[in-house]
Amino acid sequence: MxxxxxxxxxxxxxxxxxxxxxxxxxxxxxxxxxxxxxASVHFSAFPSEILPQFLYLGSYDNASRSELLKTQGISRVLNTVPACQNLYKNSFTYHCLQDDKSLSFDDANQFLENCERDKARVLVHCMSGKSRSPAIVIAYLMKSKGWRLERSHQWVKERRPSIDLAEGTLVH
Structure with a gap:
């Protein structure tokens, strides 16, 4: 080196x-x-607020800024990338999805339901905040709100325009 x-x-x-x-x-x-x-990506130090005072969507860079998360009242973090370190275990409650190949929507939904029940603000993140974490958030909206895929996707896209789900993920 x-x-x-x-x-x-x-x-x-x-x-x-x-x-x-x-x-x-x-x-x-x-x-x-x-x-x-x-040139085509807009970075923000702040995660995107998806549901007011509850659900935030972001990147690993967002998750690595503990003081910023604390100022937003975020106390829990859902890490969708097993290879990403949970940096501040003494400051936040972490839940990490274990499978790097596929997303465990049931596991993620259960954690997010617990956060909502406890009135805790939670950040859902992946490396860039563009694919894995938005997929989890969209699935959560579909289950918790009873929304269809198209509406859930539109809701998240309006609040975080940089999302870019894999081709074929959204079937209308």
């Missing part, structure tokens, strides 16, 4: 890897976006 890498951890996750060269982090799985990708 070069001296520069030892002295300068990644600005996104804090781990030491060649993030400027697009190397995928072995610890949390993120990579720096290519220049063309950066």
């Amino acid at each position: 070069r001296k520069r890498e030892r002295e300068n951890p990644c600005g996104v996750c804090g781990h030491y890897h060649k993030y400027e060269e697009g190397e995928v982090c072995e610890t949390c799985g993120h990579r720096m976006l290519a220049t063309s990708e950066k």
